[in-house]
């Protein structure tokens with residue numbers, strides 16, 4: 001059968017079918033494990049799709065400084081997100097990053113800096129403080145609205161996903177290969193559970 005033998009109504013049905021596949025939403029539960037099979041928390045998991053999503057991008061996030069620690073230690077944000085760095089300590093902090101994904105510094109300050117920092121490129125940003133050398137945190141910037149961070153059970157749930165073939169990526173700050181991003185093709189059909197392993201330092 002060549003295309004000329006397809007009736008108009010058949011073409012119309014095929015178009016409807018293709019459209020309904022795109023709007024159909026699915027959920028994906030991902031469990032992240034280390035090489036020993038133990039749940040890995042604080043892993044960033046995200047799904048990159050060619051399909052335009054109606055999911056709303058996050059616009060703002062916070063990385064606090066409290067008790068001379070960053071909180072959270074790991075953040076995942078979508079490209080274009082503004083991040084505030086409120087200092088909740090009585091001592092001053094001087095937050096900086098030398099990472100190519102975002103190089104910046106917030107010179108010695110108390111309270112909340114006047115302007116948030118906009119993370120406009122995908123990648124990993126390592127945060128430090130000029131005053132307190134042991135302060136360390138990470139911001140992983142992703143170019144997709146479908147992302148999450150694993151909990152203490154290594155679980156991440158990605159919701160409102162378009163069905164079809166996509167790329168599932170995962171990153172953890174303690175992988176043995178620095179800046180390693182695990183990547184696999186995945187077919188999202190309906191609600192599904194997958195597990196993936198990352199090799200980390202102990």
Ligand SMILES: [Cu+2]
Nearest residue numbers: 093129131132
């Ligand atoms: Cu500090």
